Amino acid sequence: MTRSDPAIVILGNGSLTTARRLQQVYPGALIHGLAERVDGADRIYHDFGATLRELYQQGTPIIALCAAGIVIRTLAPLLLEKGAEPPVLAVAEDGSAVVPLLGGLGGVNVMAREIAAHLDVAPAITTSGELRFGTCLLNPPSGYTLGDLELGKRFVSDLLAGETVRIEGSAPWLAQAQLPEDAQARLAVHVSHAERSPVANELLIYPRNVLVAVSDEVADVPNVVREALHRAKIAVQSLACLLAPDSAMASQALREAARELGVPLRFAAVVGGACELARQAIGSGVCVVGDDAVAVALAEQPLDPMHIGRARGRLAVIGLGPGAAELMVPAVKAELARANDVLGYETYVRMAGPFRADQVLHCTDNREEMQRARHAFELAAQGRSVVVVSSGDPGVFAMAAAVLEALHESTDAHWHNVELEILPGVSASLATAAQAGAPLGHDFCVLSLSDNLKPWSIIEKRLDLAAQADLALAFYNPISRSRPWQLGQALDIVARHRVPETPVVLGRDIGRPGQTLQVTTLGQLTPDQVDMRTMVLVGSSTTCVFARADGGTWVYTPRWYGNKP
Ligand code: SAH
Numbered sequence: 001m002t003r004s005d006p007a008i009v010i011l012g013n014g015s016l017t018t019a020r021r022l023q024q025v026y027p028g029a030l031i032h033g034l035a036e037r038v039d040g041a042d043r044i045y046h047d048f049g050a051t052l053r054e055l056y057q058q059g060t061p062i063i064a065l066c067a068a069g070i071v072i073r074t075l076a077p078l079l080l081e082k083g084a085e086p087p088v089l090a091v092a093e094d095g096s097a098v099v100p101l102l103g104g105l106g107g108v109n110v111m112a113r114e115i116a117a118h119l120d121v122a123p124a125i126t127t128s129g130e131l132r133f134g135t136c137l138l139n140p141p142s143g144y145t146l147g148d149l150e151l152g153k154r155f156v157s158d159l160l161a162g163e164t165v166r167i168e169g170s171a172p173w174l175a176q177a178q179l180p181e182d183a184q185a186r187l188a189v190h191v192s193h194a195e196r197s198p199v200a201n202e203l204l205i206y207p208r209n210v211l212v213a214v215s216d217e218v219a220d221v222p223n224v225v226r227e228a229l230h231r232a233k234i235a236v237q238s239l240a241c242l243l244a245p246d247s248a249m250a251s252q253a254l255r256e257a258a259r260e261l262g263v264p265l266r267f268a269a270v271v272g273g274a275c276e277l278a279r280q281a282i283g284s285g286v287c288v289v290g291d292d293a294v295a296v297a298l299a300e301q302p303l304d305p306m307h308i309g310r311a312r313g314r315l316a317v318i319g320l321g322p323g324a325a326e327l328m329v330p331a332v333k334a335e336l337a338r339a340n341d342v343l344g345y346e347t348y349v350r351m352a353g354p355f356r357a358d359q360v361l362h363c364t365d366n367r368e369e370m371q372r373a374r375h376a377f378e379l380a381a382q383g384r385s386v387v388v389v390s391s392g393d394p395g396v397f398a399m400a401a402a403v404l405e406a407l408h409e410s411t412d413a414h415w416h417n418v419e420l421e422i423l424p425g426v427s428a429s430l431a432t433a434a435q436a437g438a439p440l441g442h443d444f445c446v447l448s449l450s451d452n453l454k455p456w457s458i459i460e461k462r463l464d465l466a467a468q469a470d471l472a473l474a475f476y477n478p479i480s481r482s483r484p485w486q487l488g489q490a491l492d493i494v495a496r497h498r499v500p501e502t503p504v505v506l507g508r509d510i511g512r513p514g515q516t517l518q519v520t521t522l523g524q525l526t527p528d529q530v531d532m533r534t535m536v537l538v539g540s541s542t543t544c545v546f547a548r549a550d551g552g553t554w555v556y557t558p559r560w561y562g563n564k565p
Helices: 012-023 048-057 068-079 108-119 128-133 149-160 172-176 221-231 252-261 274-282 331-338 346-353 369-381 399-407 413-417 428-435 456-468 484-497
Strands: 005-009 030-034 043-045 062-064 088-091 099-101 145-146 165-168 188-189 202-207 212-213 239-245 265-268 284-290 294-298 314-320 340-346 360-364 385-392 421-422 444-448 472-476 503-508 515-520 534-538 544-547 553-556
Touching: 005 012, 005 048, 012 030, 012 108, 012 346, 012 385, 030 048, 043 048, 048 062, 068 088, 068 099, 088 108, 099 484, 108 472, 128 149, 128 252, 145 294, 149 188, 202 274, 212 252, 221 239, 221 252, 221 284, 221 294, 239 252, 239 274, 252 265, 252 444, 252 456, 265 274, 274 284, 274 294, 294 428, 314 369, 331 385, 340 346, 346 360, 346 385, 360 369, 369 385, 369 399, 369 413, 385 399, 385 421, 399 421, 428 456, 428 472, 428 503, 428 553, 444 456, 456 484, 472 484
Parallel strands: 005 030, 005 062, 030 043, 062 088, 165 188, 188 202, 212 239, 239 265, 314 385, 314 421, 340 360, 340 385, 444 472
Antiparallel strands: 088 099, 145 202, 212 294, 284 294, 472 534, 503 515, 503 534, 544 553
C-alpha cells in the first residue's frame, strides 16, 4: 500500500518546532494549525474535532501533537464504521513520546519507528508481533498482498505462542525480520502468484506481479479477467493492474471493471492484440495465456502500475469559494490534494495552496483564459491530474465555460478522452448574501457588468428588463480601472424602476482577510464605494431591513410575493 502524505495537526505555537522536525521526515506533510493559536501553519482550521474526523475519513495519516486521549475521544465515533483505517499517531508536543494509536494494518508502527528515530526517542509500540519479529506480517510492503486477514491473525498468534515458521517463495522483507524460522516448521508463509486454496497452517501472501490486458471490444470485463487468470492458474489477488488500449480511455465499463477488481486502470497505444499490448507494457514479462481480446502477463517482480502505460488524464475545474478555507467544499480539497498540475490566475493559485514540492504551478494572467484552458487539456492528455482554479464557483463568470469552449472547439481525441469534472464552489453573491441575511431569498438575477466580452448595449438592456421585472440583482465585476463609468450608468437604469430606499448590500473581500460588509440604499450608493473586489446586491421592491442585536443590519427578501400568504 502506498501511503499518502500525513497531516500534522497542532493546537498551539508550542508544538511548531516539533511539527517542523516531523516535516523533515515527511516533506509532503502539511501542518494544520488552530486559528488564532498558531502562527505560520500551512493550513488553518477552526474546529479540531471536525478537522481530525475529516482527515480520518479521507484516509489521511494523522500525526496529532497533543494528548492521546484527545485524539481517541475525537475519533471514537468513527471507529465502529467499517473502512480503511489510516495511521493515527499522537506525538508529545516536545517530541519526547511517539504513540501509534490506530492503523496497525496501514503502517502506523512503521511511521512510529520513522518518527521516533528522527526524534531520537523510543516509539511506544504495543503490537506484540511487531515487537517480537520487527515487522507486521499482516501488512506486507507495497507490491505484496495478504491472502486472508482473519487467518493471518490466527497465524501470528500461533507464532507468538512459540511456534516456528517456514518461508516458501521469495519474500525479501521477511528475510530481514526476526522470524523463528525452521525448515521443519508446521506453520508456513507461502509467497506466490499461483491460484491455490490455503491449506491448514499456511499464510498466503501474493506478489502483485500480474497484468491483464484487454482490447476495447471485451464485454463483462471482470469475469473475462477472472476466467483468464483461472485458465492461467494465477490468483486474482496477484493482479497488479488492468491495461487497455488508448482508444478505450473514456470507457465507463472499463473504469467500473477496474474498480470492481480493485486495481488501477492504465492505457497504452496498441500495436497488435492484447498479448502484444501486455508484453510491451511490462517489457521482460511473459504472456501466459492470451488471444486478441484478453491476455495475462507475468513479471518476475511485483509491478508498479504507476510505471505501466499511462493513466487516463483528469481535468477538474474547481471553485475555491470566496476565500476562507471553511467555505471550500471537501471535494475541492481532495482534488487539490491529488493534483499534479495547478493552473490559474496567480492570486487564486496562491489562495488554493500551500502545495507540495511535487505539484507544478502554472500561474498566468487573469485575461489569458482560453490559452490556460488549452494548456490544461494538453497536460491532462498526457495522463496527468490537472486542476484549473477559479474563485467562487467555476461556472459563474469563470473558467468552467472557457474549458468547455476549448474542448468543444477541439477535434483532438486525446482531449476528449480526458476525464473532465467541474466542482462547484460558493459564489461571491451567495457568500455575500449569507452574511447580510437573505437578500436573494426570492427570485434574483445575476449579471456581470464587465463589457470585455459582451457589448455594453446588451448589459443596459438586461439591466433595464431585470429591474423592470422586480428581480433582486447581483452585480459581479461592477467596476474596474478600465471601466470607470459603467456602474454609475447601471445604477441610473435600475433607479428608473426602484425607489431610492431600496436596500443595497456591498460585500468586499468576503471570506478573505479584511472583509467588509455594508448595507446602504440605492439612493445613497455612489460608484466610489465600490471596487473590483466588491459584490453589489440590489434588493427588489419587497426586500426589507431591520436592526441586528449586535448593531448591524439584517437584509432579506421574503419568499412570498404580492400578498403575504
Ligand atoms: N467565479 C467567481 C466570480 C468571478 S467574477 C464567483 O463565483 O464568485 C469576479 C467578481 O466577483 C469580482 O469583480 C467581484 O465582484 C466578485 N467577487 C469575487 N470574489 C469576491 C469576494 N470574496 N468578495 C466580494 N466579491 C467577490
